Amino acid sequence: MTELLNIENLHARVEEKEILKGLSLKVNAGEVHAIMGPNGSGKSTLASVLAGKPGYEITEGSVNFQGEDLLEFEAEERAQKGIFLGFQYPVEIPGVNSMYFLRTALNAQRKARGEEELDGIDFMDFIQDKLELLDMNTEFLKRPVNVGFSGGEKKRHETLQMCALNPTLALLDETDSGLDIDALQIVSRGVNAMRGEGKAIVLITHYQRLLDYIEPDFVHVLKDGQIIKSGDKTLATELEKEGYSGLTNETTAA
Amino acid sequence: MNTAAKMPTPPADNVINKDTQLDKTYKYGFSSDIEMDYAPKGLNEDIVRLISEKKGEPEWMLEWRLNAFRIWQNMVEPNWAKLGYPPIDYNDIYYYAAPKSQKEKPKSLDEVDPELLAVYEKLGIPLKEQEVLAGVEGTSNVAIDAVFDSVSVATTFKDKLAEMGVIFCPISEAIRDYPELVKKYLGTVVPQGDNFFAALNCAVFTDGSFVYIPKGVRCPMELSTYFRINARDTGQFERTLIIADDDSYVSYLEGCTAPQRDENQLHAAVVELVAMKNAEIKYSTVQNWYPGDENGKGGIYNFVTKRGTCKGERSKISWTQVETGSAVTWKYPSCILEGDYSVGEFYSVAVTNNCQQADTGTKMIHKGKNTSSTIISKGISAGRSNNTYRGLVHIFPEAENARNYTECDSLLMGNKCGAHTVPYIRAHNNTANLEHEATTSKISDEQLFYCRQRGLSEEDSVSLIVNGFAKDVMQQLPMEFAVEAQKLLGISLEGSVG
Numbered sequence: 001m002t003e004l005l006n007i008e009n010l011h012a013r014v015e016e017k018e019i020l021k022g023l024s025l026k027v028n029a030g031e032v033h034a035i036m037g038p039n040g041s042g043k044s045t046l047a048s049v050l051a052g053k054p055g056y057e058i059t060e061g062s063v064n065f066q067g068e069d070l071l072e073f074e075a076e077e078r079a080q081k082g083i084f085l086g087f088q089y090p091v092e093i094p095g096v097n098s099m100y101f102l103r104t105a106l107n108a109q110r111k112a113r114g115e116e117e118l119d120g121i122d123f124m125d126f127i128q129d130k131l132e133l134l135d136m137n138t139e140f141l142k143r144p145v146n147v148g149f150s151g152g153e154k155k156r157h158e159t160l161q162m163c164a165l166n167p168t169l170a171l172l173d174e175t176d177s178g179l180d181i182d183a184l185q186i187v188s189r190g191v192n193a194m195r196g197e198g199k200a201i202v203l204i205t206h207y208q209r210l211l212d213y214i215e216p217d218f219v220h221v222l223k224d225g226q227i228i229k230s231g232d233k234t235l236a237t238e239l240e241k242e243g244y245s246g247l248t249n250e251t252t253a254a
Numbered sequence: 255m256n257t258a259a260k261m262p263t264p265p266a267d268n269v270i271n272k273d274t275q276l277d278k279t280y281k282y283g284f285s286s287d288i289e290m291d292y293a294p295k296g297l298n299e300d301i302v303r304l305i306s307e308k309k310g311e312p313e314w315m316l317e318w319r320l321n322a323f324r325i326w327q328n329m330v331e332p333n334w335a336k337l338g339y340p341p342i343d344y345n346d347i348y349y350y351a352a353p354k355s356q357k358e359k360p361k362s363l364d365e366v367d368p369e370l371l372a373v374y375e376k377l378g379i380p381l382k383e384q385e386v387l388a389g390v391e392g393t394s395n396v397a398i399d400a401v402f403d404s405v406s407v408a409t410t411f412k413d414k415l416a417e418m419g420v421i422f423c424p425i426s427e428a429i430r431d432y433p434e435l436v437k438k439y440l441g442t443v444v445p446q447g448d449n450f451f452a453a454l455n456c457a458v459f460t461d462g463s464f465v466y467i468p469k470g471v472r473c474p475m476e477l478s479t480y481f482r483i484n485a486r487d488t489g490q491f492e493r494t495l496i497i498a499d500d501d502s503y504v505s506y507l508e509g510c511t512a513p514q515r516d517e518n519q520l521h522a523a524v525v526e527l528v529a530m531k532n533a534e535i536k537y538s539t540v541q542n543w544y545p546g547d548e549n550g551k552g553g554i555y556n557f558v559t560k561r562g563t564c565k566g567e568r569s570k571i572s573w574t575q576v577e578t579g580s581a582v583t584w585k586y587p588s589c590i591l592e593g594d595y596s597v598g599e600f601y602s603v604a605v606t607n608n609c610q611q612a613d614t615g616t617k618m619i620h621k622g623k624n625t626s627s628t629i630i631s632k633g634i635s636a637g638r639s640n641n642t643y644r645g646l647v648h649i650f651p652e653a654e655n656a657r658n659y660t661e662c663d664s665l666l667m668g669n670k671c672g673a674h675t676v677p678y679i680r681a682h683n684n685t686a687n688l689e690h691e692a693t694t695s696k697i698s699d700e701q702l703f704y705c706r707q708r709g710l711s712e713e714d715s716v717s718l719i720v721n722g723f724a725k726d727v728m729q730q731l732p733m734e735f736a737v738e739a740q741k742l743l744g745i746s747l748e749g750s751v752g
Binding site for chain 1: 703712718721726
């Protein structure tokens with residue numbers, strides 16, 4: 001197995017408050033990992049730190065991505081290297097339509113990789129099957145980014161961007177939150193289409209529900225800034241029944 | 255609204271004599287060594303006479319100038335705008351500077367000093383190419399009048415336009431060749447004593463463009479004037495007069511640049527538009543005069559009076575401006591809606607960065623019945639700049655059923671800039687329907703991170719967000735200008751985040 005991502009003893013703080021307290025995680029190519037945990041355990045912070053969001057201070061530990069020190073790079077460089085973050089709360093950009101936004105992003109990445117940029121016509125050809133996969137149409141692309149989108153539309157739009165940008169490592173932060181079953185199925189279809197050799201997906205989620213549609217290879221429990229338990233998909237079912245509290249007691253005792 | 259916090263550190267290197275450096279800061283900052291013919295510095299009746307003589311003007315024009323000069327002498331510089339700048343010494347300015355080789359008017363582009371043409375090429379307007387392209391179908395279709403310091407140096411496509419009866423020429427030429435038209439309209443929209451800067455312009459204006467569109471003619475191409483201040487210590491006082499006769503249409507573009515200089519330069523222009531019955535004038539400006547450096551040294555003082563009268567029924571005047579340059583901008587392109595059912599529009603994007611100050615907006619004067627006006631103003635402030643929208647909507651008692659919609663949006667970058675909105679409304683007829691909306695927002699860190707996570711650089715992210723903010727105005731620009739203007743917004747804000 002090719003190692004894609006290796007996080008070792010990661011400590012991160014925001015405004016003097018330590019959130020990640022020695023987190024370690026290895027992700028190999030071809031794997032899907034689910035990270036579960038209660039509110040405030042550091043799930044979103046982990047996603048933000050990996051994507052290079054400003055405002056976080058790394059005090060200890062390392063993150064290696066495809067043989068490079070990931071923490072050395074700016075957010076846009078990480079994106080260009082193949083890291084995608086599906087946002088829990090996608091941001092509105094008034095006046096910028098989705099098509100222009102997505103094409104600009106795609107071309108920025110292609111340019112950074114020394115590939116030819118796509119013009120408007122090529123882009124429409126390129127995006128067509130991705131739209132179909134997610135039950136979306138070109139009308140959607142004419143709307144300003146996330147402005148007036150419903151919760152489901154926002155998440156489908158995030159998934160569309162992921163499919164278009166075709167990342168090596170996709171970090172999906174609470175992609176399932178606020179979705180009804182139909183939307184959940186559609187989004188899961190997009191994520192499953194992303195699975196493949198050489199790529200990996202890290203799902204951050206509250207609920208086991210998503211994992212009925214996207215089957216993970218590994219499930220990790222994040223609590224108080226550390227991964228306290230790892231297992232296969234049965235761990236998720238267990239958590240759904242028992243909750244996180246029992247688990248904590250167990251580990252603290254151990 | 256004014257807040258204070260950390261300001262991005264300006265680049266230490268202020269040297270601007272390298273081409274690469276210019277590209278990053280002010281692309282049009284080069285100056286050209288062209289032999290100039292100057293009138294002595296300072297302002298008095300003799301200078302006014304000299305300018306008139308240099309231009310070979312008839313007696314009536316000289317009298318008109320002298321009258322304006324006497325009015326100006328009794329006026330005081332206005333100080334009501336939210337602008338701060340050291341007093342201007344009006345006697346320390348050259349009021350006339352012309353490239354020497356222009357003394358004998360060139361008959362065609364071939365006779366224009368190649369040095370001058372090179373300057374324009376550097377600015378991105380290859381005049382020669384324009385003429386060559388003229389015969390080719392489907393290519394760029396813009397006629398250009400280029401004004402270099404005080405003199406119009408080249409007007410393209412003149413013959414083609416003449417076939418349709420369109421007059422497009424330097425105003426100095428119009429005064430000689432079409433005195434009746436000039437006499438009839440000059441100063442009718444902006445009277446000589448309208449304001450301090452307009453009066454000054456009337457006395458010393460040196461060149462500018464004149465446009466006449468005859469009845470029923472839809473001008474087949476964009477008309478464009480390119481203004482360039484090149485000479486040191488020179489003021490540019492251009493004067494533009496556009497008349498659209500019944501049932502005609504014209505779209506006019508204006509672009510401006512100036513070299514990078516440490517001292518401030520004065521620019522006081524007057525633009526008058528007259529739209530007759532059913533006529534439409536669309537006037538677009540991309541103003542990119544040198545804005546001064548990061549510390550506010552140098553830059554153009556831009557005091558401009560632009561006004562149009564919708565004289566006839568169902569006439570329309572539309573102003574679109576993208577203001578990114580100048581150290582100080584004082585400018586209120588306005589519409590006087592006299593004709594019933596006439597329409598006035600004002601679309602504006604004003605960007606201020608570093609120490610720039612802009613006080614800009616519009617006046618919509620409703621006199622006719624069922625007149626309507628739209629004002630969309632987008633102000634973007636960064637650095638330590640101040641950006642003020644100042645506008646007046648005035649409904650006269652006789653203006654039944656007048657309508658106005660005003661939208662003023664401000665976007666702030668960083669915590670040391672200011673955005674101010676000063677709308678005045680005078681409604682003297684209770685059938686008026688007036689709407690006003692205003693918003694202030696900031697580029698959020700979340701927006702920037704979202705774009706960067708998708709692979710855009712920080713500066714491309716800012717440019718994307720800002721262009722989205724200004725979209726309603728940008729899409730009013732003619733195609734020829736839109737792409738350039740979009741890039742300009744990004745460039746003007748470079749270094750404003752971080």
